[in-house]
Amino acid sequence: PPSGASATHCTLPSPMNVHFVSKNMKNVLHWLPPEGIAAEKVNYTVKYLIYGTKKWIKNSECKDISQTWCDLSHETYDHKELYHARVKAFSNGNCSGWAESVRFNPFTDTKIDPPAFFLSSTENSISVIVTPPEKWQRAPGEEPEYLHQIYPSLQYNVTVFNKKIKKRWTFCIKNNSLEVQQLEPNTRYCVTVQIYITPLLLSGFSEEHCIDTLKDPTFKQ
């Protein structure tokens, strides 16, 4: 602890609401400043622990920091492990006790982002190709790990909407491509896609993308 505060005698109130915010397994620890202390006067140190081991591990990038978050994605990359994290506050030579997160299970506690997808069309059909969602990558050049490899039950809910006649179709597909046939030529169709793993683990719906089927060349208007 910094000068003035003995290791055993910290009297600052602890940080609050220490919790992980996780998206596609990019795992960032967040917390709130201790109650009643001006946020700008407080620094923090973060440690984490792999559940089932003894050692609390320092994170060199989150030592004596002023922000109230710490990216622990690297440290919690292995989604077969579970983790705890804790935060201590320092201010004016004083310090707080450790404030600990609940147990974090990347496999079940992450949130899934909506997928990106690409549309193409012919006169009577549209094709939807979903970009397979990836787990957060440690390094840009690294071989990506796809969510469907991590979650064998992963599937996509694809909704196709014909705004003219207000008709909607929903498809549930396992692989990442879908062709919808027997559509009207020269008509606009709008599509959204959702990732579905379990009722408790699914993404929001993607943005809506629309495409027109081609004109039927044989049909003279």
Add this chain to the structure above:
Amino acid sequence: LKQLHFGHCVVSMDMYEIRKGFGEIKEMTQAQDQYTSIRLLHRSYSLQDTKTEDRCCFFHYLLKFYLANVFNQCQANSNFHQRRVSRIANNFLSIKKELTLCDTVTTCPCGKEAIHRYEQILSRFERMESHSAALKALGELDILLDWIDKTE
């Protein structure tokens, strides 16, 4: 429903019901577990990495373990908690019955690997004080459910 195939035996599990119930007591249960340096369901004993022929037996052991040593040991401090534990226990009970109907002697041969993995888990459990151990095992239910989800 998650379906687990063990030879000709198919066992169905309402994973949503179980995970939803556990999700509602997970935080309070795990917060009471002070022994974060101990993990009972260690990844090296995972169900999905067990030899296919041993999975049924190991799974059967785990069901019996939770029914005999965990659910009834966890005297919950609230009705809310108790109802959810009971619902999960009833789910496990019906799964165990389904498995037993499958004539476990032939369907669930117990090879060395299944026995070894179960004994490792049990020995860690028995090394702890009983209530703390039951609480830890209940708090690790999401690990077991993850194993089941990952078991093809």
